[in-house]
Amino acid sequence: MLITDLVRRRLDSLTKPPASLGRLEELLMEYAEVRGAEPPARPRLLAVVCCGDHGVTAEGVSAWPSKVTRQMMQNLVRGGAAMSVLCRHFGIDIWVVDAGVQGEPVDGVRCLRLGEGTRNLAVEPAMSLDQARQALEHGRQLAREAASAGYDFVLTGEMGIGNTTPATALLCAFSGLSPDSVTGPGAGLDPAGVSHKASVIARALKRHARREPLELAACLGGFEILMLAGLLLGAADNRLPVLFDGFIAGSAALVAQALEPASLRAAFFSHRSAEPGHEAMLKKLGARPLLDLDLRLGEGTGAALAASLFQAACQLYHGMATFEEAAVSGKL
């Protein structure tokens, strides 16, 4: 029997009207299809939070100083960041990864540095092709390790001051949309700042007009973004589902989609963020996210909240009584 048929049969045997758990049932079905296995009762969840700095902050595209990336990476491993709290609360393991952050390495962070931040993508390629390949390979390797370690679902997270700029640039490059139509405030720009950011992105797109996805990703991306793209590529190879967070994570999915369209099968999308370009990005990814809570924090927080719905769905799948067990009558 196909695994999806088996899961459908189990769901329909439970004491509820068929399909009445709506998107939770769809989630379980899609999970089973990617994973090739029934949803576990207590799924082992891992959040991979990749951090990186961005040379384009020199253009004044963020409301926050770059040093906050490293400070927040510390906060993540020390347990004070929003994502740390949610992972603790929901029982999600967390790997904080330094993909390329300025300053001294931080204890407790996995060091896979590709540099101390990218270069300024408005004036030169953000990284070399070799760095881009290396970032993707690190991501693939993280996925292989997560699969070997027995995780059932991997969540993406990221931290990187300035990273809505590369994310938006990648969205424009891969979708053909104009920076004016999709650039947003990120972590708190005012309208004048958003307008300036859109002009910086327009400049970058003009400078880096390329055809090859890998070149585009190298010119416009970020280390943490490409690492998360690689994570999806590696996860798809291992039938390990990946739950994407919001706008930045979505740009990583766009890169993976451009490089290996089939990898998107392993991707789940957690929420629709408040960032204005996210809707267009989700459309390009063919994604219908689970949550819509106006989140714009990143770190993986939306993915953690959506993962808690998956945990609940798994509990329902295994914990509910069947019509037979509960001696409940069927439909007329």
Place this chain on the structure above:
Amino acid sequence: MLITDLVRRRLDSLTKPPASLGRLEELLMEYAEVRGAEPPARPRLLAVVCCGDHGVTAEGVSAWPSKVTRQMMQNLVRGGAAMSVLCRHFGIDIWVVDAGVQGEPVDGVRCLRLGEGTRNLAVEPAMSLDQARQALEHGRQLAREAASAGYDFVLTGEMGIGNTTPATALLCAFSGLSPDSVTGPGAGLDPAGVSHKASVIARALKRHARREPLELAACLGGFEILMLAGLLLGAADNRLPVLFDGFIAGSAALVAQALEPASLRAAFFSHRSAEPGHEAMLKKLGARPLLDLDLRLGEGTGAALAASLFQAACQLYHGMATFEEAAVSGKL
């Protein structure tokens, strides 16, 4: 200092961009305003699941036999129903209440029976005015007990074969919408069944054209629906927030709104259900629910899932580091 100012100040001191937790921050603010207190780190949650049978099932308005109400009430107390599983998973206490179910009382269920089901609202008032008043009073009493017991948030749940029919009738009566435009499949009617159900509701509305909200509620309602309406009235008096589930629970909120408009201040709405009339109902209630997962199971399942977001929000509120504690720099 106003409690909402205190909560806002705390939220803005945490290591995240201001308001970046979106609707979770709004939820905490609104909770604090109703409760007159800061959100607790580990809120004590109670689900009140009221069950009732409906005489209108004689008209063939449900795809399920009435005896399923009692069977599912048993399933709820024995732990096999979807709501039982979610309450266990999220640490939510549950009171299963027999508001008027056919057959022998069930062990473990709180017996507040107003009869063995309502009468057929298509041909006579579903209940007497005295029964309606009694149902409301039972609900108020449940709220008082929940408040005395120290609960921080009460969730509504219900079980009652046929109860989308009274819920839809109440929606039409209180909003002026036509049954054709809002009647849906409930727990699984086919299109012909939906059409028939709409005609039964149209007949009931014609028969029970009344002006007074209490009369309308008695003629068209259900015991479990009026008890949940009373729950909100009593909760509002005790500044105890109530998290409503889906369409049936929403009809209880409509009754409370009609009787005491100010009581709606204590109401929170958990999800937009798949039932087609729910959108119009939410509009009438001025509600913007947290989740949109195509649920149509009832029992309080949507409220339980939304409550888990509240639990997470409370953890974030208390567990995140402040900028000062984590030595993270502020905005430029």
